[in-house]
Amino acid sequence: MTAAGRRRNVRLILEYDGTDFHGFQRQPGVPTIQEAVEAKLLRITGERLVVTGAGRTDAGVHATGQVIHFRTAGTIPTERLTVAMNSLPPYAIVARDAREVPDAFHARFDAMARVYRYWLLDGEPSPFYRRYTHRVAPLGDLGRLREAAAHLVGRHDFVSFCAAGAEVAHHVREVKRLRIRRAGALVMVEVAADGFLHSMVRIIVGTLLEVAAGRREPGEMPAILAARDREAAGPTAPARGLFLTRVVYPEEVLRRRE
Amino acid sequence: MTAAGRRRNVRLILEYDGTDFHGFQRQPGVPTIQEAVEAKLLRITGERLVVTGAGRTDAGVHATGQVIHFRTAGTIPTERLTVAMNSLPPYAIVARDAREVPDAFHARFDAMARVYRYWLLDGEPSPFYRRYTHRVAPLGDLGRLREAAAHLVGRHDFVSFCAAGAEVAHHVREVKRLRIRRAGALVMVEVAADGFLHSMVRIIVGTLLEVAAGRREPGEMPAILAARDREAAGPTAPARGLFLTRVVYPEEVLRRRE
Numbered sequence: 130m131t132a133a134g135r136r137r138n139v140r141l142i143l144e145y146d147g148t149d150f151h152g153f154q155r156q157p158g159v160p161t162i163q164e165a166v167e168a169k170l171l172r173i174t175g176e177r178l179v180v181t182g183a184g185r186t187d188a189g190v191h192a193t194g195q196v197i198h199f200r201t202a203g204t205i206p207t208e209r210l211t212v213a214m215n216s217l218p219p220y221a222i223v224a225r226d227a228r229e230v231p232d233a234f235h236a237r238f239d240a241m242a243r244v245y246r247y248w249l250l251d252g253e254p255s256p257f258y259r260r261y262t263h264r265v266a267p268l269g270d271l272g273r274l275r276e277a278a279a280h281l282v283g284r285h286d287f288v289s290f291c292a293a294g295a296e297v298a299h300h301v302r303e304v305k306r307l308r309i310r311r312a313g314a315l316v317m318v319e320v321a322a323d324g325f326l327h328s329m330v331r332i333i334v335g336t337l338l339e340v341a342a343g344r345r346e347p348g349e350m351p352a353i354l355a356a357r358d359r360e361a362a363g364p365t366a367p368a369r370g371l372f373l374t375r376v377v378y379p380e381e382v383l384r385r386r387e
Numbered sequence: 388m389t390a391a392g393r394r395r396n397v398r399l400i401l402e403y404d405g406t407d408f409h410g411f412q413r414q415p416g417v418p419t420i421q422e423a424v425e426a427k428l429l430r431i432t433g434e435r436l437v438v439t440g441a442g443r444t445d446a447g448v449h450a451t452g453q454v455i456h457f458r459t460a461g462t463i464p465t466e467r468l469t470v471a472m473n474s475l476p477p478y479a480i481v482a483r484d485a486r487e488v489p490d491a492f493h494a495r496f497d498a499m500a501r502v503y504r505y506w507l508l509d510g511e512p513s514p515f516y517r518r519y520t521h522r523v524a525p526l527g528d529l530g531r532l533r534e535a536a537a538h539l540v541g542r543h544d545f546v547s548f549c550a551a552g553a554e555v556a557h558h559v560r561e562v563k564r565l566r567i568r569r570a571g572a573l574v575m576v577e578v579a580a581d582g583f584l585h586s587m588v589r590i591i592v593g594t595l596l597e598v599a600a601g602r603r604e605p606g607e608m609p610a611i612l613a614a615r616d617r618e619a620a621g622p623t624a625p626a627r628g629l630f631l632t633r634v635v636y637p638e639e640v641l642r643r644r645e
Contacts, residue, residue, distance in 0.1 A: 146514040191515075215512050223512045254473050254481045256404040256449075257519065 136202045138234055140383070141211060141227040143182075143195040148260050148369065149221060152188045153195070162186070162222060166197065169217045173210070174203030183236045183376040184243055187328070189368030191261065194244070194375040198236040234382050242305060242377040244321045245330045248370045249338075252314030263334075263370035268316060268341045271309050277340045278307040278318075280350035281333060289353050289362045290333055291326035300326055300357075307333075319374075328365050336363035394458045396492055397465060398641070399485040401440075401453040406518050406627065407479060410446045411453070420444070420480060424455065427475045431468070432461030441494040441634040442501055445586070447626030449519065452502070452633040456494040488641055497640045500563060502579045502633040503588045505624065507596075510572030521592075521628035526574060526599045529567050535598045536565040536576075538608035539591060544615060548591055549584035551617045558584055558615075565591075577632075586623050594621035 143166065151159040155167075163180060170178045183196040205213060211224040250262035258264075268274070281304050288300035306321040318337065320330050336353065339345045345363070353361045401424065409417040413425075421438060428436045441454040463471060469482040508520035516522075526532070539562050546558035564579040576595065578588050594611065597603045603621070611619045 144514050146517070220512070220517055221514045223514050225511060253483060254478070256402050256479045256481050259404070259478055261515065 136200045137207065137229050138198060138200050138232050139207060139210065139227055140196060140198045140230045140234060140236065142225050143197060144193050144223045144225065145191060145195070146221040146260065147186060147189050147191045149219075150188065152190070153182050153184070153186045160219075162192075162195075165219050165222055166214075166224075169214045169222075170199065170201070172217060173205060173213045174201055176201060176203055181236050183240045184325070184373045186371075186373050187368055190371045190373065191369075192373040195373050196236045196240070196376040196378075198230065198234055200232075228383075230383055234378075236376070239378050239382045240324075240376045241379055242321055242323055243325060243373065244319065244375040244377070245325065246372045246374045247318040247320075247330055247334045247366065248372070249316040249318070249334075250314060251311075251316050258315075260369055261372075262315065263367050265316075265338060266342065271311060271316070273347050274309050274337050274341055277337055277345075277347035277350050278309060278333075280347070281354070282307050285354050286357060287326050287329055287354070288357045289359060290329045290336070291359065292328035292332070292365065293359045297326065302326065302329070309337075330371060331366045331368070332359075332362050332364075334366040334370070338366065339363040394460045395465065395487050396456060396458050396490050397468065397485055398454060398456045398488045398492060398494065399469060400483050401455060402451050402481045402483065403449060403453070404479040404518065405444060405447050405449045407477075408446065410448065411440050411442070411444045418477075420450075420453075423477050423480055424472075424482075427472045427480075428457065428459070430475060431463060431471045432459055434459055434461055439494050441498045442583070442631045444629075444631050445626055448629045448631065449627075450631040453631050454494045454498070454634040454636075456488065456492055458490075486641075492636075492640050494634070497636050498582075498634045499637055500579055500581055500635040501583060501631065502564075502577065502635070503583065504630045504632045505576040505578075505588055505592045506628045506630070507574040507576070507592075508572060509569075509574050516573075518627055519630075520573065521625050523574075523596060524600065529569060529574070531598055531605050532567050532595050534605035535595055535603075535608050536567060536591075538605070539612070540565050543612050545584050545587055545612070546615045547611050547617060547620045548587045548594070549617065550586035550590070550623065555584065560584065560587070567595075588629055589624045589626070590617075590620050590622075592624040592628070596624065597621040 153162045155161050155163040178199045180197045180199040207227050207229050210227040214224040248262045250264040251268045284303040286300050287302050302322050304322045308319045310317050411420045413419050413421040436457045438455045438457040465485050465487050468485040472482040506520040508522040509526045542561040544558050545560050560580050560582050562580045566577045568575050
Protein backbone atom coordinates (compact mmCIF):
# COMPACT_ATOMS: atom_id res chain seq x y z
CA MET A 130 0.00 0.00 0.00
CA THR A 131 1.03 3.56 -0.61
CA ALA A 132 0.35 6.43 1.73
CA ALA A 133 -2.35 8.74 0.36
CA GLY A 134 -1.22 12.20 -0.61
CA ARG A 135 2.29 11.31 -1.69
CA ARG A 136 2.77 11.36 -5.45
CA ARG A 137 4.30 8.23 -6.88
CA ASN A 138 6.11 8.12 -10.19
CA VAL A 139 4.87 4.97 -11.92
CA ARG A 140 6.42 3.32 -14.96
CA LEU A 141 4.60 0.64 -16.86
CA ILE A 142 4.77 -1.21 -20.13
CA LEU A 143 2.07 -1.03 -22.80
CA GLU A 144 1.24 -3.48 -25.55
CA TYR A 145 -1.19 -2.30 -28.16
CA ASP A 146 -2.75 -3.08 -31.49
CA GLY A 147 -2.39 0.34 -33.10
CA THR A 148 -4.66 -0.40 -36.07
CA ASP A 149 -7.59 1.64 -34.82
CA PHE A 150 -5.62 4.50 -33.23
CA HIS A 151 -4.15 7.68 -34.66
CA GLY A 152 -0.81 7.05 -33.00
CA PHE A 153 0.38 7.44 -29.44
CA GLN A 154 0.23 11.16 -28.98
CA ARG A 155 -3.01 12.89 -28.03
CA GLN A 156 -4.68 14.81 -30.86
CA PRO A 157 -8.05 16.48 -30.80
CA GLY A 158 -10.98 14.56 -32.25
CA VAL A 159 -9.30 11.23 -32.99
CA PRO A 160 -8.63 8.17 -30.84
CA THR A 161 -5.05 7.95 -29.59
CA ILE A 162 -3.22 5.60 -27.27
CA GLN A 163 -2.33 8.42 -24.86
CA GLU A 164 -5.92 9.61 -24.54
CA ALA A 165 -7.23 6.05 -24.06
CA VAL A 166 -4.68 5.29 -21.34
CA GLU A 167 -5.35 8.58 -19.57
CA ALA A 168 -9.10 7.83 -19.69
CA LYS A 169 -8.51 4.45 -18.03
CA LEU A 170 -6.39 6.10 -15.33
CA LEU A 171 -9.05 8.76 -14.74
CA ARG A 172 -11.60 6.02 -14.03
CA ILE A 173 -9.23 4.18 -11.71
CA THR A 174 -7.65 7.08 -9.80
CA GLY A 175 -10.12 9.93 -10.30
CA GLU A 176 -7.17 12.03 -11.42
CA ARG A 177 -6.62 13.72 -14.77
CA LEU A 178 -3.13 12.38 -15.28
CA VAL A 179 -0.79 13.01 -18.17
CA VAL A 180 1.19 10.02 -19.34
CA THR A 181 4.48 10.29 -21.18
CA GLY A 182 5.56 7.59 -23.63
CA ALA A 183 9.08 6.60 -24.60
CA GLY A 184 8.20 6.59 -28.29
CA ARG A 185 5.58 8.53 -30.21
CA THR A 186 4.37 5.71 -32.38
CA ASP A 187 2.50 6.80 -35.51
CA ALA A 188 -1.02 5.95 -36.61
CA GLY A 189 -1.38 2.20 -37.12
CA VAL A 190 1.94 1.32 -35.46
CA HIS A 191 1.81 -1.33 -32.72
CA ALA A 192 3.75 -1.89 -29.52
CA THR A 193 4.78 -4.84 -27.42
CA GLY A 194 7.11 -2.81 -25.22
CA GLN A 195 6.12 0.85 -25.14
CA VAL A 196 7.13 2.42 -21.81
CA ILE A 197 5.16 5.18 -20.14
CA HIS A 198 5.42 7.05 -16.87
CA PHE A 199 3.00 9.20 -14.91
CA ARG A 200 2.79 10.73 -11.46
CA THR A 201 -0.20 9.84 -9.32
CA ALA A 202 -1.45 10.71 -5.85
CA GLY A 203 -4.02 7.90 -6.08
CA THR A 204 -4.11 5.16 -3.47
CA ILE A 205 -4.48 2.09 -5.66
CA PRO A 206 -1.47 -0.15 -4.99
CA THR A 207 1.00 -0.16 -7.90
CA GLU A 208 0.72 -3.94 -8.21
CA ARG A 209 -3.05 -3.75 -8.79
CA LEU A 210 -2.89 -1.00 -11.40
CA THR A 211 -2.44 -3.12 -14.51
CA VAL A 212 -5.26 -5.52 -13.65
CA ALA A 213 -7.55 -2.51 -13.14
CA MET A 214 -6.43 -0.93 -16.41
CA ASN A 215 -6.88 -4.15 -18.37
CA SER A 216 -10.42 -4.58 -17.08
CA LEU A 217 -11.43 -1.36 -18.86
CA PRO A 218 -11.86 -0.77 -22.61
CA PRO A 219 -10.28 -0.29 -25.07
CA TYR A 220 -8.92 -3.84 -24.79
CA ALA A 221 -6.61 -3.25 -27.73
CA ILE A 222 -4.33 -1.63 -25.14
CA VAL A 223 -2.86 -3.86 -22.45
CA ALA A 224 -0.72 -2.68 -19.52
CA ARG A 225 1.86 -4.80 -17.69
CA ASP A 226 4.75 -4.59 -15.26
CA ALA A 227 3.75 -1.46 -13.34
CA ARG A 228 6.53 -0.36 -11.04
CA GLU A 229 7.22 2.61 -8.82
CA VAL A 230 10.32 4.42 -10.03
CA PRO A 231 12.40 7.34 -8.74
CA ASP A 232 10.73 10.75 -9.03
CA ALA A 233 13.24 11.83 -11.66
CA PHE A 234 12.55 8.93 -14.04
CA HIS A 235 11.33 10.10 -17.46
CA ALA A 236 10.20 7.52 -20.01
CA ARG A 237 11.37 9.51 -23.02
CA PHE A 238 14.39 11.49 -21.87
CA ASP A 239 16.02 8.64 -19.95
CA ALA A 240 15.72 6.05 -22.71
CA MET A 241 19.14 5.13 -24.02
CA ALA A 242 17.94 2.82 -26.75
CA ARG A 243 14.74 1.80 -28.48
CA VAL A 244 14.11 -1.35 -30.46
CA TYR A 245 11.60 -1.59 -33.29
CA ARG A 246 10.66 -4.67 -35.25
CA TYR A 247 9.13 -4.61 -38.69
CA TRP A 248 7.37 -7.79 -39.84
CA LEU A 249 7.19 -8.73 -43.51
CA LEU A 250 4.95 -11.50 -44.79
CA ASP A 251 6.86 -13.31 -47.54
CA GLY A 252 4.13 -15.75 -48.53
CA GLU A 253 0.46 -16.21 -49.20
CA PRO A 254 -1.94 -13.59 -47.82
CA SER A 255 -3.47 -14.35 -44.44
CA PRO A 256 -6.40 -12.62 -42.75
CA PHE A 257 -4.72 -13.18 -39.38
CA TYR A 258 -1.36 -11.57 -40.20
CA ARG A 259 -2.95 -8.78 -42.20
CA ARG A 260 -3.11 -6.22 -39.38
CA TYR A 261 0.43 -6.96 -38.23
CA THR A 262 2.56 -7.52 -41.31
CA HIS A 263 3.32 -5.97 -44.68
CA ARG A 264 2.98 -8.56 -47.41
CA VAL A 265 5.78 -8.45 -49.98
CA ALA A 266 6.78 -10.06 -53.26
CA PRO A 267 9.07 -13.08 -52.68
CA LEU A 268 12.26 -11.85 -50.99
CA GLY A 269 14.40 -14.83 -51.90
CA ASP A 270 17.81 -14.97 -50.28
CA LEU A 271 18.20 -12.43 -47.49
CA GLY A 272 21.94 -11.98 -48.14
CA ARG A 273 21.50 -8.87 -50.29
CA LEU A 274 19.20 -7.30 -47.70
CA ARG A 275 21.67 -8.00 -44.91
CA GLU A 276 24.50 -6.55 -46.97
CA ALA A 277 22.49 -3.36 -47.51
CA ALA A 278 21.46 -3.20 -43.86
CA ALA A 279 25.06 -3.47 -42.66
CA HIS A 280 25.85 -0.10 -44.26
CA LEU A 281 23.32 1.60 -41.95
CA VAL A 282 24.74 0.31 -38.69
CA GLY A 283 26.70 2.93 -36.76
CA ARG A 284 26.50 6.66 -36.20
CA HIS A 285 25.16 8.43 -39.28
CA ASP A 286 23.12 11.42 -40.31
CA PHE A 287 19.81 9.70 -41.16
CA VAL A 288 18.03 12.70 -42.65
CA SER A 289 17.59 10.75 -45.92
CA PHE A 290 15.54 8.27 -43.84
CA CYS A 291 13.41 10.92 -42.10
CA ALA A 292 9.87 11.83 -43.15
CA ALA A 293 9.92 15.16 -45.01
CA GLY A 294 8.60 17.99 -42.88
CA ALA A 295 9.67 16.50 -39.55
CA GLU A 296 11.19 19.22 -37.43
CA VAL A 297 14.08 18.05 -35.31
CA ALA A 298 17.29 19.86 -34.47
CA HIS A 299 19.69 17.21 -35.71
CA HIS A 300 19.48 13.95 -37.59
CA VAL A 301 22.47 12.01 -36.35
CA ARG A 302 21.47 8.74 -34.75
CA GLU A 303 23.37 5.63 -33.83
CA VAL A 304 21.95 2.39 -35.19
CA LYS A 305 23.33 -0.20 -32.80
CA ARG A 306 21.90 -3.24 -34.51
CA LEU A 307 20.02 -4.02 -37.70
CA ARG A 308 19.12 -7.68 -37.96
CA ILE A 309 17.03 -9.51 -40.51
CA ARG A 310 15.68 -12.91 -39.57
CA ARG A 311 13.32 -15.36 -41.18
CA ALA A 312 10.79 -17.57 -39.39
CA GLY A 313 8.82 -19.45 -42.03
CA ALA A 314 6.89 -16.97 -44.15
CA LEU A 315 7.65 -14.13 -41.74
CA VAL A 316 10.73 -11.98 -42.11
CA MET A 317 11.59 -9.65 -39.24
CA VAL A 318 13.71 -6.52 -39.58
CA GLU A 319 14.88 -5.43 -36.13
CA VAL A 320 16.45 -2.03 -35.63
CA ALA A 321 17.96 -0.88 -32.34
CA ALA A 322 19.15 2.72 -32.04
CA ASP A 323 19.69 5.45 -29.49
CA GLY A 324 16.81 7.30 -31.11
CA PHE A 325 14.74 7.33 -34.26
CA LEU A 326 13.71 10.04 -36.68
CA HIS A 327 10.12 10.26 -37.88
CA SER A 328 9.28 7.16 -40.02
CA MET A 329 12.95 6.10 -39.95
CA VAL A 330 12.31 2.36 -39.61
CA ARG A 331 9.58 2.41 -42.24
CA ILE A 332 11.83 4.26 -44.73
CA ILE A 333 14.72 1.86 -43.99
CA VAL A 334 12.39 -1.08 -44.67
CA GLY A 335 10.98 0.56 -47.81
CA THR A 336 14.53 1.05 -49.09
CA LEU A 337 15.57 -2.51 -48.22
CA LEU A 338 12.54 -3.77 -50.17
CA GLU A 339 13.84 -1.93 -53.25
CA VAL A 340 17.12 -3.78 -52.79
CA ALA A 341 15.19 -7.05 -52.53
CA ALA A 342 13.32 -6.21 -55.73
CA GLY A 343 16.62 -5.57 -57.55
CA ARG A 344 15.86 -1.89 -58.15
CA ARG A 345 18.80 -0.89 -55.95
CA GLU A 346 22.12 -2.45 -55.05
CA PRO A 347 23.26 -3.02 -51.46
CA GLY A 348 26.31 -0.86 -52.17
CA GLU A 349 24.10 2.19 -52.80
CA MET A 350 23.32 2.69 -49.12
CA PRO A 351 26.30 4.91 -48.25
CA ALA A 352 25.40 7.24 -51.13
CA ILE A 353 21.79 7.42 -49.89
CA LEU A 354 23.03 8.45 -46.44
CA ALA A 355 25.48 10.95 -47.93
CA ALA A 356 22.79 12.56 -50.09
CA ARG A 357 21.07 13.91 -46.96
CA ASP A 358 17.86 14.01 -48.98
CA ARG A 359 14.63 12.13 -48.32
CA GLU A 360 14.21 11.67 -52.06
CA ALA A 361 17.36 9.55 -52.20
CA ALA A 362 15.84 6.75 -50.10
CA GLY A 363 12.97 4.38 -50.91
CA PRO A 364 9.28 4.69 -50.06
CA THR A 365 7.85 4.52 -46.54
CA ALA A 366 6.68 0.97 -45.74
CA PRO A 367 3.14 0.79 -44.28
CA ALA A 368 2.59 1.30 -40.56
CA ARG A 369 0.92 -2.05 -39.96
CA GLY A 370 4.15 -4.10 -39.91
CA LEU A 371 5.87 -1.93 -37.29
CA PHE A 372 6.14 -2.68 -33.55
CA LEU A 373 7.91 -0.75 -30.81
CA THR A 374 9.26 -3.76 -28.96
CA ARG A 375 11.62 -2.52 -26.28
CA VAL A 376 12.98 0.58 -24.60
CA VAL A 377 16.27 0.33 -22.75
CA TYR A 378 17.16 2.47 -19.73
CA PRO A 379 20.38 2.76 -17.73
CA GLU A 380 20.09 0.62 -14.58
CA GLU A 381 20.55 3.60 -12.29
CA VAL A 382 17.52 5.62 -13.41
CA LEU A 383 15.21 2.78 -12.40
CA ARG A 384 16.80 2.04 -9.06
CA ARG A 385 14.93 3.50 -6.11
CA ARG A 386 16.83 4.87 -3.19
CA GLU A 387 14.97 3.70 -0.07
CA MET B 388 -8.10 -21.87 -70.07
CA THR B 389 -11.70 -22.90 -69.94
CA ALA B 390 -14.08 -22.76 -72.86
CA ALA B 391 -16.62 -19.94 -72.47
CA GLY B 392 -20.20 -21.04 -72.00
CA ARG B 393 -19.52 -24.24 -70.12
CA ARG B 394 -20.30 -23.98 -66.40
CA ARG B 395 -17.52 -25.12 -64.12
CA ASN B 396 -18.09 -26.25 -60.56
CA VAL B 397 -15.32 -24.61 -58.54
CA ARG B 398 -14.32 -25.51 -54.99
CA LEU B 399 -12.00 -23.26 -53.00
CA ILE B 400 -10.85 -22.76 -49.46
CA LEU B 401 -11.51 -19.58 -47.48
CA GLU B 402 -9.62 -18.18 -44.52
CA TYR B 403 -11.28 -15.33 -42.71
CA ASP B 404 -11.11 -13.13 -39.68
CA GLY B 405 -14.79 -13.24 -38.71
CA THR B 406 -14.60 -10.41 -36.16
CA ASP B 407 -16.32 -7.84 -38.34
CA PHE B 408 -18.85 -10.16 -40.04
CA HIS B 409 -22.26 -11.40 -38.98
CA GLY B 410 -21.35 -14.96 -39.82
CA PHE B 411 -21.08 -16.84 -43.08
CA GLN B 412 -24.66 -16.88 -44.25
CA ARG B 413 -26.11 -13.93 -46.15
CA GLN B 414 -28.54 -11.80 -44.12
CA PRO B 415 -30.11 -8.53 -45.18
CA GLY B 416 -28.46 -5.34 -43.98
CA VAL B 417 -25.37 -6.76 -42.29
CA PRO B 418 -21.94 -7.76 -43.64
CA THR B 419 -21.55 -11.50 -44.10
CA ILE B 420 -18.81 -13.71 -45.51
CA GLN B 421 -21.12 -15.10 -48.17
CA GLU B 422 -22.18 -11.69 -49.42
CA ALA B 423 -18.59 -10.40 -49.47
CA VAL B 424 -17.34 -13.42 -51.44
CA GLU B 425 -20.22 -13.19 -53.89
CA ALA B 426 -19.45 -9.47 -54.37
CA LYS B 427 -15.82 -10.29 -55.21
CA LEU B 428 -16.95 -12.94 -57.70
CA LEU B 429 -19.40 -10.51 -59.30
CA ARG B 430 -16.55 -8.09 -59.96
CA ILE B 431 -14.33 -10.82 -61.38
CA THR B 432 -16.81 -12.81 -63.45
CA GLY B 433 -19.66 -10.37 -64.00
CA GLU B 434 -21.98 -13.11 -62.76
CA ARG B 435 -24.31 -13.04 -59.76
CA LEU B 436 -23.13 -16.32 -58.31
CA VAL B 437 -24.35 -18.06 -55.21
CA VAL B 438 -21.65 -19.68 -53.11
CA THR B 439 -22.33 -22.57 -50.74
CA GLY B 440 -20.18 -23.06 -47.67
CA ALA B 441 -19.45 -26.31 -45.86
CA GLY B 442 -20.13 -24.73 -42.47
CA ARG B 443 -22.39 -21.84 -41.52
CA THR B 444 -20.01 -20.13 -39.13
CA ASP B 445 -21.67 -17.72 -36.71
CA ALA B 446 -21.01 -14.02 -36.18
CA GLY B 447 -17.42 -13.49 -35.03
CA VAL B 448 -16.28 -17.04 -35.81
CA HIS B 449 -13.14 -17.39 -37.94
CA ALA B 450 -11.99 -19.91 -40.52
CA THR B 451 -8.70 -21.25 -41.77
CA GLY B 452 -10.32 -24.02 -43.80
CA GLN B 453 -13.87 -23.15 -44.81
CA VAL B 454 -14.76 -24.83 -48.10
CA ILE B 455 -17.12 -23.28 -50.63
CA HIS B 456 -18.33 -24.23 -54.08
CA PHE B 457 -20.03 -22.30 -56.85
CA ARG B 458 -20.84 -22.80 -60.50
CA THR B 459 -19.54 -20.27 -62.98
CA ALA B 460 -19.70 -19.75 -66.73
CA GLY B 461 -16.93 -17.12 -66.46
CA THR B 462 -13.74 -17.46 -68.45
CA ILE B 463 -11.14 -16.60 -65.83
CA PRO B 464 -8.87 -19.63 -65.45
CA THR B 465 -9.44 -21.46 -62.18
CA GLU B 466 -5.79 -21.05 -61.19
CA ARG B 467 -6.04 -17.24 -61.41
CA LEU B 468 -9.24 -16.97 -59.41
CA THR B 469 -7.79 -16.74 -55.92
CA VAL B 470 -5.23 -14.07 -56.84
CA ALA B 471 -8.05 -12.02 -58.37
CA MET B 472 -10.25 -12.51 -55.31
CA ASN B 473 -7.47 -11.61 -52.89
CA SER B 474 -6.74 -8.37 -54.74
CA LEU B 475 -10.24 -7.11 -53.85
CA PRO B 476 -11.52 -5.98 -50.45
CA PRO B 477 -12.49 -7.06 -47.86
CA TYR B 478 -8.98 -8.36 -47.18
CA ALA B 479 -10.17 -10.07 -44.01
CA ILE B 480 -11.30 -12.85 -46.37
CA VAL B 481 -8.59 -14.76 -48.23
CA ALA B 482 -9.21 -17.46 -50.85
CA ARG B 483 -6.82 -20.27 -51.69
CA ASP B 484 -6.59 -23.60 -53.50
CA ALA B 485 -9.29 -23.08 -56.14
CA ARG B 486 -9.96 -26.28 -58.04
CA GLU B 487 -12.43 -27.45 -60.60
CA VAL B 488 -14.49 -30.31 -59.18
CA PRO B 489 -17.13 -32.67 -60.57
CA ASP B 490 -20.51 -31.08 -61.27
CA ALA B 491 -22.10 -33.05 -58.47
CA PHE B 492 -19.73 -31.84 -55.75
CA HIS B 493 -21.51 -29.99 -52.95
CA ALA B 494 -19.45 -28.31 -50.21
CA ARG B 495 -22.02 -28.92 -47.48
CA PHE B 496 -23.78 -32.16 -48.37
CA ASP B 497 -20.63 -34.06 -49.34
CA ALA B 498 -18.63 -33.16 -46.25
CA MET B 499 -18.02 -36.25 -44.14
CA ALA B 500 -16.27 -34.47 -41.29
CA ARG B 501 -15.57 -30.97 -40.08
CA VAL B 502 -12.85 -29.89 -37.69
CA TYR B 503 -13.14 -26.88 -35.42
CA ARG B 504 -10.48 -25.48 -33.11
CA TYR B 505 -11.19 -23.31 -30.12
CA TRP B 506 -8.28 -21.28 -28.75
CA LEU B 507 -8.07 -20.37 -25.08
CA LEU B 508 -5.56 -17.87 -23.74
CA ASP B 509 -4.37 -19.15 -20.37
CA GLY B 510 -2.12 -16.23 -19.48
CA GLU B 511 -1.74 -12.48 -19.45
CA PRO B 512 -4.01 -10.48 -21.78
CA SER B 513 -2.58 -9.63 -25.17
CA PRO B 514 -3.92 -7.13 -27.70
CA PHE B 515 -2.73 -9.40 -30.52
CA TYR B 516 -4.50 -12.56 -29.38
CA ARG B 517 -7.62 -10.69 -28.30
CA ARG B 518 -9.57 -11.15 -31.54
CA TYR B 519 -8.66 -14.83 -31.82
CA THR B 520 -8.76 -16.31 -28.32
CA HIS B 521 -10.96 -16.42 -25.24
CA ARG B 522 -8.92 -15.50 -22.18
CA VAL B 523 -9.59 -17.73 -19.19
CA ALA B 524 -8.67 -18.05 -15.53
CA PRO B 525 -5.64 -20.31 -15.04
CA LEU B 526 -6.56 -23.80 -16.28
CA GLY B 527 -3.86 -25.64 -14.39
CA ASP B 528 -3.46 -29.30 -15.25
CA LEU B 529 -5.39 -30.30 -18.36
CA GLY B 530 -6.01 -33.83 -17.10
CA ARG B 531 -9.48 -33.03 -15.73
CA LEU B 532 -10.46 -31.34 -18.99
CA ARG B 533 -9.27 -34.30 -21.02
CA GLU B 534 -11.14 -36.71 -18.77
CA ALA B 535 -14.35 -34.69 -19.25
CA ALA B 536 -13.76 -34.41 -23.01
CA ALA B 537 -13.32 -38.17 -23.40
CA HIS B 538 -16.96 -38.70 -22.37
CA LEU B 539 -18.12 -36.72 -25.41
CA VAL B 540 -16.25 -38.73 -28.02
CA GLY B 541 -18.47 -41.10 -29.98
CA ARG B 542 -22.01 -41.12 -31.29
CA HIS B 543 -24.33 -39.22 -28.94
CA ASP B 544 -27.44 -37.10 -28.92
CA PHE B 545 -25.86 -33.65 -28.44
CA VAL B 546 -29.07 -31.66 -27.93
CA SER B 547 -27.79 -30.54 -24.50
CA PHE B 548 -24.93 -28.91 -26.43
CA CYS B 549 -27.14 -27.22 -29.03
CA ALA B 550 -28.20 -23.57 -28.89
CA ALA B 551 -31.83 -23.33 -27.75
CA GLY B 552 -34.17 -22.53 -30.61
CA ALA B 553 -32.06 -24.18 -33.30
CA GLU B 554 -34.32 -26.15 -35.58
CA VAL B 555 -32.81 -29.38 -36.80
CA ALA B 556 -34.48 -32.71 -37.32
CA HIS B 557 -32.19 -34.77 -35.14
CA HIS B 558 -29.33 -34.12 -32.75
CA VAL B 559 -27.23 -37.25 -32.98
CA ARG B 560 -23.69 -36.49 -34.09
CA GLU B 561 -20.51 -38.47 -33.98
CA VAL B 562 -17.56 -36.74 -32.33
CA LYS B 563 -14.58 -38.51 -33.85
CA ARG B 564 -11.88 -36.68 -31.92
CA LEU B 565 -11.76 -34.18 -29.05
CA ARG B 566 -8.19 -33.18 -28.26
CA ILE B 567 -6.87 -30.58 -25.86
CA ARG B 568 -3.33 -29.36 -26.37
CA ARG B 569 -1.20 -26.68 -24.80
CA ALA B 570 1.35 -24.50 -26.60
CA GLY B 571 2.71 -22.00 -24.09
CA ALA B 572 -0.11 -19.75 -22.92
CA LEU B 573 -2.42 -21.05 -25.63
CA VAL B 574 -4.67 -24.04 -25.10
CA MET B 575 -6.40 -25.50 -28.13
CA VAL B 576 -9.57 -27.58 -28.01
CA GLU B 577 -9.98 -29.44 -31.29
CA VAL B 578 -13.24 -31.15 -32.13
CA ALA B 579 -13.74 -33.30 -35.22
CA ALA B 580 -17.24 -34.61 -35.96
CA ASP B 581 -19.41 -35.71 -38.84
CA GLY B 582 -21.50 -32.63 -38.22
CA PHE B 583 -22.13 -29.97 -35.61
CA LEU B 584 -25.23 -28.53 -34.01
CA HIS B 585 -25.63 -24.79 -33.58
CA SER B 586 -23.00 -23.48 -31.10
CA MET B 587 -22.01 -27.07 -30.26
CA VAL B 588 -18.26 -26.43 -29.99
CA ARG B 589 -18.78 -23.24 -28.00
CA ILE B 590 -21.10 -24.99 -25.52
CA ILE B 591 -18.67 -27.92 -25.19
CA VAL B 592 -15.87 -25.43 -24.42
CA GLY B 593 -18.07 -23.48 -22.00
CA THR B 594 -18.86 -26.71 -20.17
CA LEU B 595 -15.21 -27.82 -20.09
CA LEU B 596 -14.32 -24.44 -18.57
CA GLU B 597 -16.74 -25.15 -15.72
CA VAL B 598 -14.89 -28.40 -15.16
CA ALA B 599 -11.60 -26.48 -15.17
CA ALA B 600 -13.02 -24.05 -12.60
CA GLY B 601 -14.04 -26.94 -10.34
CA ARG B 602 -17.76 -26.17 -10.62
CA ARG B 603 -18.36 -29.49 -12.36
CA GLU B 604 -16.71 -32.89 -12.28
CA PRO B 605 -15.46 -34.70 -15.39
CA GLY B 606 -17.77 -37.59 -14.52
CA GLU B 607 -20.85 -35.37 -14.93
CA MET B 608 -20.59 -35.33 -18.72
CA PRO B 609 -22.64 -38.49 -19.40
CA ALA B 610 -25.49 -37.10 -17.27
CA ILE B 611 -25.36 -33.80 -19.21
CA LEU B 612 -25.70 -35.73 -22.48
CA ALA B 613 -28.49 -37.89 -21.04
CA ALA B 614 -30.47 -34.86 -19.82
CA ARG B 615 -31.15 -33.82 -23.44
CA ASP B 616 -31.59 -30.29 -22.15
CA ARG B 617 -29.56 -27.20 -23.06
CA GLU B 618 -29.86 -26.04 -19.43
CA ALA B 619 -27.86 -29.07 -18.27
CA ALA B 620 -24.67 -27.91 -20.05
CA GLY B 621 -22.46 -24.90 -19.37
CA PRO B 622 -22.55 -21.45 -20.98
CA THR B 623 -21.66 -20.73 -24.62
CA ALA B 624 -18.02 -19.67 -24.93
CA PRO B 625 -17.49 -16.48 -26.98
CA ALA B 626 -17.26 -16.69 -30.78
CA ARG B 627 -13.84 -15.08 -31.02
CA GLY B 628 -11.87 -18.20 -30.03
CA LEU B 629 -13.49 -20.46 -32.64
CA PHE B 630 -12.03 -21.44 -36.02
CA LEU B 631 -13.43 -23.75 -38.69
CA THR B 632 -10.13 -25.37 -39.62
CA ARG B 633 -10.85 -28.24 -41.96
CA VAL B 634 -13.59 -29.97 -43.91
CA VAL B 635 -13.04 -33.55 -45.00
CA TYR B 636 -14.56 -35.07 -48.14
CA PRO B 637 -14.50 -38.60 -49.49
CA GLU B 638 -11.79 -38.87 -52.15
CA GLU B 639 -14.24 -39.85 -54.84
CA VAL B 640 -16.41 -36.71 -54.78
CA LEU B 641 -13.39 -34.57 -55.63
CA ARG B 642 -12.06 -36.78 -58.40
CA ARG B 643 -12.90 -35.54 -61.87
CA ARG B 644 -13.72 -37.95 -64.59
CA GLU B 645 -11.98 -36.67 -67.74
